[in-house]
Every structure is written in C-alpha cells, then in structure tokens.
Amino acid sequence: ESIGVIGIPFSKGQSRAGTEFGPEVLRNGGIVRKLQSLGCHVKDHGDVEVIQVENDDPEEKAKNPRTVGQTSKSIADKVEQVLRSDDICIALGGDHSMAIGTIAGNARVEPDLVVLWIDAHADINTPMTSDSGNIHGMPLAFLVHELESYVPKLSGFEWLTPCIHAKDIAYIGLRDVDAGERKIIEKFGITAFSMQEVDKYGINEVVERALRAVDPEGKRPIHLSFDVDAMDPTLTPSTGTPVIGGLSLRETYYIAEEVARTGRLSMIDIAEVNPLLGDEKDKTLTVDMTISVIQRFFGNRRGGCYPPGYDIP
Numbered sequence: 001e002s003i004g005v006i007g008i009p010f011s012k013g014q015s016r017a018g019t020e021f022g023p024e025v026l027r028n029g030g031i032v033r034k035l036q037s038l039g040c041h042v043k044d045h046g047d048v049e050v051i052q053v054e055n056d057d058p059e060e061k062a063k064n065p066r067t068v069g070q071t072s073k074s075i076a077d078k079v080e081q082v083l084r085s086d087d088i089c090i091a092l093g094g095d096h097s098m099a100i101g102t103i104a105g106n107a108r109v110e111p112d113l114v115v116l117w118i119d120a121h122a123d124i125n126t127p128m129t130s131d132s133g134n135i136h137g138m139p140l141a142f143l144v145h146e147l148e149s150y151v152p153k154l155s156g157f158e159w160l161t162p163c164i165h166a167k168d169i170a171y172i173g174l175r176d177v178d179a180g181e182r183k184i185i186e187k188f189g190i191t192a193f194s195m196q197e198v199d200k201y202g203i204n205e206v207v208e209r210a211l212r213a214v215d216p217e218g219k220r221p222i223h224l225s226f227d228v229d230a231m232d233p234t235l236t237p238s239t240g241t242p243v244i245g246g247l248s249l250r251e252t253y254y255i256a257e258e259v260a261r262t263g264r265l266s267m268i269d270i271a272e273v274n275p276l277l278g279d280e281k282d283k284t285l286t287v288d289m290t291i292s293v294i295q296r297f298f299g300n301r302r303g304g305c306y307p308p309g310y311d312i313p
C-alpha cells in the first residue's frame, strides 16, 4: 500500500509552545526512511497550511477558536486530497486538535470509518464542560453526531458537520478523564478501556474487545488517533499533559501490530509530541519511541518481517 505523510505544525489547541515542531523532529528522526526500508511506498506531502487569525478571542471559553477552526478545515482538505491518491495517511502533529481536521477529512473519503483513540485523555469535552478551554481536549465533541446539540457553532467551525457516531469510537489508555467526559461516555455508550481495564483484562483482550465493539464484522476502515501521552511518561516524556501509569512499550506495540493485522488501517494521527518539554535526552527518547511504534503499524512485527516476494537465495 502507498503511504502519504503530512505534517501539521500546530500548537494553538493548547497553551504550551512546542507541538508545532512535532513534524520536524519526527521527520528528522527518520520516519519516512524507516517506513520505506520496511518496503512501504511513502510520499511526504509536506505540511498543511496553518492559519493564524489575529485577535482570536475565546468563545464559550474555547481558546483560539478561529485559528483552530480554520486550520482544521485546511487539515481536512489536505487529508482528503492525500487519501484520494494514497491508501494510508500519517499525520505528524501537532496538538490533538489536529484530529478535528484529520477525522473530518478521512470521513469524506471513508464515511464508514471507525475511530480508535489511544490516549490518556478522552478529548471529548464540549466548550462548556471543559475546564481549560483548550480545544485539544475537545476534538471528538465537534465530530460526534450525538453531541451536535450540546456544542455551540464556534467562529471558524462553520465548515464542519459531525461525521461519526458515538458507537464508532473506542478508547484505549484512559487515565485522566474529566467529569463531563465521563458523563458523555456513559450517556452515549462510548466504548472505553481505561488503564484499569488494560490491567484487568490484558492488552490482547482489550484490543480484541475494542475492535469487536466498533466493527463486529471486521470490515470498516480504521482511523487511529494516537496521542503519545497514552504511553507511560517514562517512554514519552516530551509531551504537554503527561499522566503516570501509562501503556508500556510492549502494550503499545501490541495495539499497533493488531491494528496492522486487520489490513484496514486508513489513517494515523501522531499527536502531542512537544520537543521543547524536558531535556535533550527526553526529546530523543520521545521521538525514538514514537517512531518505533509507528513502524509496528506497517509490518515491522517483533517476530521479524521481510519484503513482499522475498525468498531465501
């Protein structure tokens, strides 16, 4: 399959500078070359156009709404364009508000998609349930049909209509969920495996249940939105909202290997890498761990792999 890589150098969904350098450090870490060495056909489509709106005052407590909303439209247009030519898109972020645009864009090409949200956080606050006003804590709220009447139409979001249903989402890795988010998860029956369920059932059972919950017939395209803070902060320290007690490297590899095995991966978001946080060692570790996880989505199984058509001489 062909892979189209885009960069989303964006940070205005939250308040800590640095996620705008995520694409740069992941590219410098060799992500394109490493996927090509797996036998993948990879094209780097460059960065999306980030729109910076002046005097972007908060609306309903949501910060930078016009900048986030208009950039999200730019993201959606770019993702749609890439997915019309490539089989899979990898979006290198950028803060997690990027998912507003990536899911909206993917849904234009794959309307039947399901979303696996790998994150310490639920990222489904409405502007009213959010304590921070940071839109990186709200992306799913703008996308879910069932929340349409609970989410005001913010300036910059005129272009967006909800494109997924609550039953199409499955969370893995939750360990820092706000009250409003927990109520939404229960009210609309969103499939959610927190770290408690990961400990209770084991990652293999969690992944199997998550996939079965959103796609029992095993035929729908998968949009995987990976927030690097899903992993334990000892593995990915350079991120804006770290939470201890996260996924191990092996658990994260397992998720990636199982999603790869479905053969139905449509898009991956890589969110919340912030190279300005922590020291040089932290940054390098975060980039290396993230890239090693990405490779597991593309056939680099721990049991070994070889290029298509390879045989021993």
Ligand SMILES: N[C@@H](CCCCC(O)O)C(=O)O
Binding pocket: 095, 096, 097, 119, 120, 121, 122, 123, 125, 130, 131, 132, 133, 134, 136, 137, 138, 176, 177, 178, 227, 229, 241, 272
């Ligand atoms: N739930 C918090 C933290 C959100 C963290 C966002 C990250 O997961 O993308 C908030 O709404 O501010």
Ligand SMILES: [Mn+2]
Binding pocket: 119, 120, 121, 227, 229, 230, 241, 272
């Ligand atoms: Mn998170």
Ligand SMILES: [Mn+2]
Binding pocket: 145, 148, 162
């Ligand atoms: Mn609707």
Ligand SMILES: [Mn+2]
Binding pocket: 096, 119, 121, 123, 136, 227, 271, 272
């Ligand atoms: Mn997130």
